Amino acid sequence: MKTKKLNVALIGCGAVSRNHGKALLNNEYATLRYIVDINRDHAEKFQEKYGGEILSDYRELYEKDVDVVHVITPHYTHPEIVIDMLEHGFDVLTEKPIAIDRRDGVRMIDKSEELGRRLGVCFQNRLNKATKMAKEIIDDKRYGNIVSMMGLVGWDRSGKYYSESPWRGTYEREGGGTIINQSIHTIDLMDYLSGGISEVSAFDAHLRENTEYEVDDFAMAYFKFNSGATGVGFFTNAYEKSKICDVEIHLEGATLLVQQRGLTITHEDGKREFFEAETLTGEKSEWGVSHSLLINEFYRSILEDKPFIADAKTALRTTDIVNAIHNSNGRFIKVRGYEKV
Ligand SMILES: NC(=O)c1ccc[n+]([C@@H]2O[C@H](COP(=O)([O-])OP(=O)(O)OC[C@H]3O[C@@H](n4cnc5c(N)ncnc54)[C@H](O)[C@@H]3O)[C@@H](O)[C@H]2O)c1
Numbered sequence: 001m002k003t004k005k006l007n008v009a010l011i012g013c014g015a016v017s018r019n020h021g022k023a024l025l026n027n028e029y030a031t032l033r034y035i036v037d038i039n040r041d042h043a044e045k046f047q048e049k050y051g052g053e054i055l056s057d058y059r060e061l062y063e064k065d066v067d068v069v070h071v072i073t074p075h076y077t078h079p080e081i082v083i084d085m086l087e088h089g090f091d092v093l094t095e096k097p098i099a100i101d102r103r104d105g106v107r108m109i110d111k112s113e114e115l116g117r118r119l120g121v122c123f124q125n126r127l128n129k130a131t132k133m134a135k136e137i138i139d140d141k142r143y144g145n146i147v148s149m150m151g152l153v154g155w156d157r158s159g160k161y162y163s164e165s166p167w168r169g170t171y172e173r174e175g176g177g178t179i180i181n182q183s184i185h186t187i188d189l190m191d192y193l194s195g196g197i198s199e200v201s202a203f204d205a206h207l208r209e210n211t212e213y214e215v216d217d218f219a220m221a222y223f224k225f226n227s228g229a230t231g232v233g234f235f236t237n238a239y240e241k242s243k244i245c246d247v248e249i250h251l252e253g254a255t256l257l258v259q260q261r262g263l264t265i266t267h268e269d270g271k272r273e274f275f276e277a278e279t280l281t282g283e284k285s286e287w288g289v290s291h292s293l294l295i296n297e298f299y300r301s302i303l304e305d306k307p308f309i310a311d312a313k314t315a316l317r318t319t320d321i322v323n324a325i326h327n328s329n330g331r332f333i334k335v336r337g338y339e340k341v
Contacts, residue, residue, distance in 0.1 A: 006299055007065055009034040009090075011058045011081060012072035013046035014165065016095060019291035020070050021050030029299035033066060062088050068302065070295075071095060074167035075175050079104040082119065086111050091118040093298045096184055098315045100175030102323055103341040105316040112312060120298045120308045121315030123188045127290040127297065129277040130263035134193055134249065134256050137265075144252025149223070149231035151190045152246045153183040154239035162212045169213025177215030179204060180322045183235035185288070186245050187325075188318040189258065190233065193249065196226040196317070201332045202325040208238045221325050224332075260288055313338045 035052035037043040112119035167173035202221035301308035324333040
């Protein structure tokens, strides 16, 4: 194992950057050196709490002593920034989604493989306690195979959420609404826990009487899984005050309910067991509590040269499923994941 601490730069000091900042405070594997934002005010606010030297253009990083770059910028910027940072020798952890379009994600993966650099994606909920317990139960077949699965998302996004960051709410720059931004975590968990979604038939819509965004605020989907099981998804960010993001999994011998607050196992005789997760204290608890865990896992994957739990290829599958939900209009679309374009 390499003993040196990694030098880190963050690009993008907006809403979710604080989760990255918190993870870097007194981090045993890494030191935050640089923070980059085109908005000086955002960078200064971030710096007050978490430190880092401010740069205004990520290209200033080319000559800096940096090992890892976190890309925490709007969706449409991910391919260009990530590929540029890989080309300049950095390992990259990007926020979700890897890209709006699957084909950009493939280019990003190809570049990371060609240059031998790591590329990870922030799907931190794979490390939530309830997810980890469910994954173990499903994989060791303690209660048999998966029969069916449901993803349920009811978040609340409107008003300031869209006005404070104008890239949100547009197909061009956000790439969609609730499916690609909020529900993507639940869709990722369904793919990750099931052993893979193989086909999707779906409808998405903008149902709210609302002109502040043009993108979808509702979607419903029917999933076929590689295992032969099936599932459904109901996704919205138009449910005021709500923070629901659940995955229910019917196994042959029990039912699992994966939530941010913990895992509930309902047995065939009706008996219930609840395993509580870490306490959710912060705002935006619907994001989950595992950003720091995931970021540390990324650093350890580099230092110990081992696989990363949210590698770019598995993360790209989620973009493909999101694209399929947008494009389906009731037809079945096969999920391809990483496949040359
Ligand atoms: N994993 C999660 O749970 C989670 C939660 C929220 C957001 N996110 C993701 O994080 C990313 C950022 O989302 P956000 O809500 O923080 O957005 P935001 O709009 O609040 O912040 C984005 C920041 O990036 C800066 N920026 C834009 N272009 C830049 C560039 N070229 N160079 C440097 N800085 C630039 C902006 O000035 C802004 O400060 C998105 O991909 C989003 O989906 C992930």
